Amino acid sequence: MKIKDSTHLQALMTIKNTLKDPHGVLKNWDQDSVDPCSWTTVSCSLENFVTGLEVPGQNLSGLLSPSIGNLTNLETILLQNNNITGLIPAEIGKLTKLRTLDLSSNHLYGAIPTSVGNLESLQYLRLNNNTLSGPFPSASANLSQLVFLDLSYNNLSGPVPGSLARTFNIVGNPLICGTNNAERDCYGTAPMPPYNLNSSLPPAIMSKSHKFAIAFGTAIGCIGLLVLAAGFLFWWRHRRNRQVLFDVDDQHMENVSLGNVKRFQFRELQSATGNFSSKNILGKGGFGYVYRGQFPDGTLVAVKRLKDGNAAGGEAQFQTEVEMISLALHRNLLRLYGFCMTATERLLVYPYMSNGSVASRLKGKPPLDWVTRKRIALGAGRGLLYLHEQCDPKIIHRDVKAANILLDDCCEAIVGDFGLAKLLDHRDSHVTTAVRGTVGHIAPEYLSTGQSSEKTDVFGFGILLLELVTGQTALEFGKTANQKGAMLDWVYETEKN
Structure with missing residues (x-):
């Protein structure tokens, strides 16, 4: 999708106009702009095709416009943890290049459109924690590339196709995962065997007297109501506490559960x-x-x-x-x-990241070309922007460096190692902690005050850019000059000359 195409520009504006944006994250989406690739939350390819809409956790409400189907080069849609309502537009089936679709934790209702079966490239699909209803989308069985599927905590009904994603979760759909179904049939890491849920009573029971059938049906109805009530309570607690992942106390160790993350x-x-x-x-x-x-x-x-x-x-x-x-x-x-x-x-x-880390590739053979280095810088910047601006609460990484930027098969930058990260409410300017990080990448004000914020990550990102330009790590600079901060000193001297 070329950005000069007015049809696609209009599609983006229509999407904006049908959504309510309380935080103003879409405010720079401008009808008169000639470059939507500069818009916040819009990602583009090197050829200036719009490939991503990424606005999670920003309290967006309103409707998802059918115009999204006109953005035919989209590969990623991340709109989870908002308040979007209405139907999932059937036009979404036009996005044949789509690989990731996450509309989880919204207020979407109605049936999942059968056009989803047209998304031949789809690998990751999350529609959980909505109020979707109707039959289970049998078209999902046609998605040969799908490796992750989460339709949990909706009101879908059976039958369920015999072939699902490698990792799937459909718990919290009472008409599918009721008391008669084994827990392993509702989530797992391998395709489930086909089964039909239209008939919940075995043939032997169906052949009993009419009186017994009425009594049995009444009992099942009562149990169903209890299951629905329990399911609703579990769903409510899950949404309310979804950021509280587990208790690491040894005596509770065997009860640890991380939802769709495999143990x-x-x-x-x-x-x-x-x-x-x-x-x-x-x-x-x-x-x-x-x-x-x-x-x-x-x-x-x-x-x-x-x-x-x-x-x-x-x-x-x-x-x-x-x-x-x-x-x-x-x-x-x-x-x-x-x-x-x-x-x-x-x-x-x-x-597994086949190309290792940026630190390892700076000295590797063949050397990284400048186009790849630019792509790494942009990718790492997008990842940090997401952590700082689009997560709620925002996440401060605290250890941004070349060794923690990994490279996938296409040398796309992947920000990793969150072991030192901290959560920070958007209303707060900083968090005070013991100083942690790597020598040469720690912002001076963080060293002196212990106050960490997104600015400390930006400092680390700046050092990363210098590492990409010079081909040396900050630590190597320090060893050569036998002092800390030598890379910044080199920049100052270069500017003077």
Whole structure:
């Protein structure tokens, strides 16, 4: 979609006009603008095609316009955690390049349009925590690329297709996941067997006398009402406390649940990493090692293993990283596949980044070209902008550096390592903490006051830009000059000359 196309520009303006924007996050969407790629929350490709609409958690209300179907190059739609109401427009089925669609935690109602089955490239679909009703979208069985599906906490009815995404969750739909259905049929990490939910009574019971059938039906109705009430209470508590992920007290360890994030068995990760072989070490940090792993289906992952799962620092690192990554969802942020907890172990499982970190590639062969370096800078900037402006509460990373910017197969920047991150309410200017971070990347005012804000991340991002330009890390500069802050001194001297 070329930005000069007035049809597509009008589509964006129509989307804006049908939404209510209390925080003004769409205020720079201007009808007279010649470059929508400069608009907040709009992402574009290098060819100036609009590929992303990303406005999560901003209290948007109103309707989602059918004009969204005219944005035919969209790959990502992130509108979760808002108050959008109405129907999901059937025109969304025109977005054949769409890979991520997240409309969760809104007030959408009605049926899921069958046109969703046209989204051949769709990999990630979340429509959970709405009030969608009607039959389960059988067209979802046609989405061959789908790896994650979450339709939980709606009012959908059966039957359910026999083939779903690799990871799926349909709990909280009483007409599908009632008392007669095994829990494993409602969420999991493998396709479920086909079954038909239209007939809830076995043939033997149906053949009983009419009187018994009436009594049985009444009992089922009462149970159904109780299940609905319990489901509503659970849904309400889930929405109210969805940011409280788990209690890491050892006595509750076996009851930990992170929703759609898979809980792995230790032996699975042990096998995938070759018993944590030193040959599979990708890197190490203050809390442990990261290993390359491969599951039996061929999926490559990175497994972060804490040195001491019971140590106070390691436990805090584990909880912080899971909480932050679960709150934030963006194409330039590292997402979490799963975790593992035992009495002595804490492990986190991430997608494998084939091109390593920016720090490793700065010295690698072949060297990064300038186009790639620019793309890395823009991607990392988009990820940080999302953390600071579009998350509620906002997230302060506190350790922005080349080693924590990972590169996927296409050398797209992925911001990772949230072990030092902090939550900050949008009404607050800073959070006071013990100084944490990496030498050469810590803002001077943070060192002197202990007050961290998005400005400290911006400082770290500035150092990252210098690393991309010079091809050296800030720490290497310091070692060469035998002093801290040598990279900034070099910039000052360069400006003088």
